[in-house]
Amino acid sequence: MTATIQRLVTPATPTVPAKADVIALPKPASRPSSWQKTLGHVAANVIPPLVVMALGLFIWEILCSTPGASLPAPSRIWTEAAELIYSPFFDYGQGDIGLGLRVLTSLQRVAIGFGLAAVIGVMVGALIGQSIWAMRGLDPIFQILRTVPPLAWLPLSLAAFMDAAPSAIFVIFITSVWPVLINTAVGVRNIPQDYHNVARILQLNQLEFFFKIMIPAAAPYIFTGLRIGIGLSWLAIVAAEMLTGGVGIGFFIWDAWNSSRLSDIIVALAYIGLVGFILDKLVSAIGAFVTRGTSAN
Amino acid sequence: MTYLKIENVDKHFDRGGVRSEVLKDVSLDIAQGEVISIIGHSGCGKSTLLNLIAGLTEVSSGGIQLEGREVNGPGPERAVVFQNHSLLPWLTVYENVNLAVAKVFGRSKTGAERHHWIMQNLDLVQMSHAKDKRPTEISGGMKQRVGIARALAMQPKILLLDEPFGALDALTRAHLQDAVMDIQKRLGSTMIMITHDVDEAVLLSDRIVMMSNGPSARIGEVLDVPLERPRNRIELASDRTYLKCREAVLKFLYERHRFVEAG
Numbered sequence: 001m002t003a004t005i006q007r008l009v010t011p012a013t014p015t016v017p018a019k020a021d022v023i024a025l026p027k028p029a030s031r032p033s034s035w036q037k038t039l040g041h042v043a044a045n046v047i048p049p050l051v052v053m054a055l056g057l058f059i060w061e062i063l064c065s066t067p068g069a070s071l072p073a074p075s076r077i078w079t080e081a082a083e084l085i086y087s088p089f090f091d092y093g094q095g096d097i098g099l100g101l102r103v104l105t106s107l108q109r110v111a112i113g114f115g116l117a118a119v120i121g122v123m124v125g126a127l128i129g130q131s132i133w134a135m136r137g138l139d140p141i142f143q144i145l146r147t148v149p150p151l152a153w154l155p156l157s158l159a160a161f162m163d164a165a166p167s168a169i170f171v172i173f174i175t176s177v178w179p180v181l182i183n184t185a186v187g188v189r190n191i192p193q194d195y196h197n198v199a200r201i202l203q204l205n206q207l208e209f210f211f212k213i214m215i216p217a218a219a220p221y222i223f224t225g226l227r228i229g230i231g232l233s234w235l236a237i238v239a240a241e242m243l244t245g246g247v248g249i250g251f252f253i254w255d256a257w258n259s260s261r262l263s264d265i266i267v268a269l270a271y272i273g274l275v276g277f278i279l280d281k282l283v284s285a286i287g288a289f290v291t292r293g294t295s296a297n
Numbered sequence: 298m299t300y301l302k303i304e305n306v307d308k309h310f311d312r313g314g315v316r317s318e319v320l321k322d323v324s325l326d327i328a329q330g331e332v333i334s335i336i337g338h339s340g341c342g343k344s345t346l347l348n349l350i351a352g353l354t355e356v357s358s359g360g361i362q363l364e365g366r367e368v369n370g371p372g373p374e375r376a377v378v379f380q381n382h383s384l385l386p387w388l389t390v391y392e393n394v395n396l397a398v399a400k401v402f403g404r405s406k407t408g409a410e411r412h413h414w415i416m417q418n419l420d421l422v423q424m425s426h427a428k429d430k431r432p433t434e435i436s437g438g439m440k441q442r443v444g445i446a447r448a449l450a451m452q453p454k455i456l457l458l459d460e461p462f463g464a465l466d467a468l469t470r471a472h473l474q475d476a477v478m479d480i481q482k483r484l485g486s487t488m489i490m491i492t493h494d495v496d497e498a499v500l501l502s503d504r505i506v507m508m509s510n511g512p513s514a515r516i517g518e519v520l521d522v523p524l525e526r527p528r529n530r531i532e533l534a535s536d537r538t539y540l541k542c543r544e545a546v547l548k549f550l551y552e553r554h555r556f557v558e559a560g
Contacts, residue, residue, distance in 0.1 A: 195385065200353060201376065204400065208400075216385070
């Protein structure tokens with residue numbers, strides 16, 4: 001026993017360290033650096049749609065290059081509407097302006113109409129969401145109004161406003177307000193009781209509750225509504241402008257149709273599609289940024 | 298000296314013309330600095346009793362007084378630690394505590410004082426290292442610590458804990474129980490804790506309130522736990538007083554008020 005202790009405390013002779021060969025492990029295959037990864041990721045997402053698009057254009061070219069084709073082939077669009085494609089911001093005066101400028105005027109209308117819809121939709125939705133009876137009473141009506149096509153509102157708003165510009169904005173508003181409103185109301189209804197309890201113990205007033213609890217808690221729902229809403233406004237603006245005139249992209253298509261410039265119409269369609277896509281991504285990116293942490297509970 | 302007085306409290310809920318009696322004639326006096334556990338089978342109205350004290354629900358008859366003042370609504374002087382932490386997921390740990398501090402001390406403390414106070418409370422639960430994390434990025438035990446910090450930061454007269462460790466694993470629970478005992482010792486807080494864990498009740502409390510089964514649950518028995526503080530769970534494991542208290546609670550729960558599953 002004592003011997004053991006002594007040996008533990010003062011080792012008599014330094015033990016010879018066991019000899020072991022160092023085995024060199026094979027070097028791990030060099031990992032792709034972060035920029036290589038990003039590049040690979042981008043390529044994986046960008047190359048497939050480019051390939052499909054090239055293929056589509058090729059088939060389209062073949063189908064429409066026969067002499068009697070009713071629609072222009074891509075090559076003809078390029079020769080006929082080249083200026084529209086590569087110079088979006090020209091301004092020759094008298095309403096002869098590039099598609100970029102036209103899109104901007106349309107976007108301005110959307111910004112006003114959709115902005116109003118977003119603010120009013122969130123406010124009214126928050127009020128309705130707090131009351132079970134308001135929800136029961138109003139929800140069926142909203143569900144019906146929601147399905148009315150944008151253009152169906154136009155005659156009514158023209159009659160009410162007697163002017164094309166506010167009518168177009170009103171149509172945007174009335175089309176996009178419903179999804180915002182309904183989603184906000186649902187989001188507010190779904191705020192967990194615990195958050196209400198926290199607010200009550202802290203004695204938050206209505207305003208503090210609205211900004212500090214209700215809006216952030218319902219934000220994922222609100223942004224779903226906003227995303228649907230912005231898509232609908234973009235649908236509505238083109239249709240409304242076709243009828244109300246002016247300098248927007250919708251009117252441009254109507255004008256091009258009346259003067260049989262089919263190539264211009266196709267270029268305009270590409271513009272509208274791209275802008276709609278960007279708007280959707282923009283709202284969803286803002287939503288993802290604002291609601292980070294909220295959706296995962 | 299009575300600090301919190303619960304006097305002949307009844308509570309019933311009316312739903313669709315049907316009255317369900319939850320609590321019947323509950324009376325209890327609690328002194329300042331006391332730690333009380335409320336234990337009972339599920340459905341016995343423990344949570345209802347806590348909500349009544351918190352002011353989140355109203356009493357049907359009877360009254361609750363804190364320092365001689367009638368409780369008639371929720372307020373930060375009766376802070377609640379919720380079972381599922383109830384942290385706001387879009388705020389960081391710091392911001393969650395700040396929500397409470399800004400509201401309670403917005404006028405009485407300067408910005409620097411408030412910051413200091415938040416950090417002091419986060420230190421108390423050993424969470425200041427995670428002050429910039431969001432609730433989704435920390436573990437369940439850590440969330441509960443932040444929940445406790447938020448409640449303490451309101452500088453409550455009484456701390457109400459609603460099964461605070463119920464959702465945690467056994468080891469984390471033990472850690473947090475020790476943390477709560479330590480905090481209670483340092484601050485001398487008055488606490489009421491709901492639990493369904495017999496060991497937790499005996500370890501933490503000065504008195505254990507045992508509830509009879511609902512409906513119309515009442516206080517079946519109040520058990521004094523005459524153990525010296527600070528308490529050490531390992532030493533207590535073989536302590537005779539501890540074991541006797543434990544046995545008394547077990548007998549109450551499983552012999553005299555055996556849980557009957559509502560059919």
